[in-house]
Amino acid sequence: MATFTLRRILLVLVLIAAVGGLALLLWIAGLPKPGRVRDEALLAGMTANDFKAADEDYFREMDRVASPNGPVALQLTPEEVKGRNTWIVWTAGNDRLWDELGNVSFGALDLLKTLSSHEQLGYGRHNRWEYLGLVNEPCFEESRSSDESYRFGLRAWLGGLAHLLRMTGFDTLYDNHYQDDEIERIAAAQGRVVLTRDRELLKRRGITHGCYVHALRSELQLREVFDRLDLARSARPFTRCLSCNAPLKPISALEAAPHVPPRVRALHQRYVTCEGCGRIFWEGSHWRRMREMVSGLIH
Numbered sequence: 001m002a003t004f005t006l007r008r009i010l011l012v013l014v015l016i017a018a019v020g021g022l023a024l025l026l027w028i029a030g031l032p033k034p035g036r037v038r039d040e041a042l043l044a045g046m047t048a049n050d051f052k053a054a055d056e057d058y059f060r061e062m063d064r065v066a067s068p069n070g071p072v073a074l075q076l077t078p079e080e081v082k083g084r085n086t087w088i089v090w091t092a093g094n095d096r097l098w099d100e101l102g103n104v105s106f107g108a109l110d111l112l113k114t115l116s117s118h119e120q121l122g123y124g125r126h127n128r129w130e131y132l133g134l135v136n137e138p139c140f141e142e143s144r145s146s147d148e149s150y151r152f153g154l155r156a157w158l159g160g161l162a163h164l165l166r167m168t169g170f171d172t173l174y175d176n177h178y179q180d181d182e183i184e185r186i187a188a189a190q191g192r193v194v195l196t197r198d199r200e201l202l203k204r205r206g207i208t209h210g211c212y213v214h215a216l217r218s219e220l221q222l223r224e225v226f227d228r229l230d231l232a233r234s235a236r237p238f239t240r241c242l243s244c245n246a247p248l249k250p251i252s253a254l255e256a257a258p259h260v261p262p263r264v265r266a267l268h269q270r271y272v273t274c275e276g277c278g279r280i281f282w283e284g285s286h287w288r289r290m291r292e293m294v295s296g297l298i299h
Contacts, residue, residue, distance in 0.1 A: 054086075060073045152173065153186055153195070154172060155201060158174065164221075166245055168222075168237050173186065187209075188208070192209075194210035196211075199212055219293065226297050232298045237298070238290075241279065243279065247275050248275070264282060
């Protein structure tokens with residue numbers, strides 16, 4: 001009786017194993033096969049030939065090899081250049097993916113992020129791997145001093161953000177008529193961080209530091225840039241002209257008197273003037289509203 005029961009148990013186990021194995025084989029057979037998955041491109045009737053790889057050697061200075069005259073750029077064939085470009089920028093243009101990566105990683109995977117080098121943080125771009133698990137981009141050069149404040153160049157349609165950055169004391173160039181070539185030239189010559197809502201602009205070789213601005217409203221854009229670049233410590237509110245970006249300097253009430261309305265002269269004793277356009281400013285109601293905004297950013 002015991003032998004018969006044991007045989008039945010073994011038979012059941014064998015049947016279970018056979019059914020499980022068959023189910024596993026059927027599951028594997030049903031998995032997608034390479035070349036057979038119809039993605040969005042195939043469904044649209046497109047082939048690999050419709051996707052031309054970029055052949056400009058954007059990243060030539062990234063890979064260097066030793067030579068008797070020092071490190072030189074690695075020589076690649078045209079096809080190898082295309083392969084490297086495709087590999088490095090394989091997600092270019094996929095805004096939703098980059099946005100999701102930036103959000104779920106708290107910015108750690110945002111390739112456009114510039115990390116602060118302020119010594120009070122305890123970490124900077126020289127040791128970001130040990131603290132954050134991040135690596136620097138090719139040709140990285142550490143800021144020589146935290147006193148070297150950020151200097152910005154803004155793309156068209158970010159005029160509101162430009163005024164607010166000037167309000168917080170940052171050297172900010174903005175002209176709604178700047179063309180991409182001119183922005184690239186200025187950024188390279190003056191070491192400016194380019195802020196834009198155009199991802200294509202940030203792919204230009206001459207733009208080594210830039211940020212894609214996600215927010216649409218200027219106040220939210222300012223908050224976004226402050227958070228991403230850790231600007232609070234470097235802010236010097238009300239030290240630049242909102243109109244022309246030139247520095248402001250204090251003047252006496254006596255000097256300001258001929259240039260301000262009588263009611264203003266009666267109410268205010270503190271004035272500053274722009275070294276560029278000559279405008280005179282005082283701490284009126286508009287200043288108090290701006291002060292509230294700035295306080296929320298730097299405190």
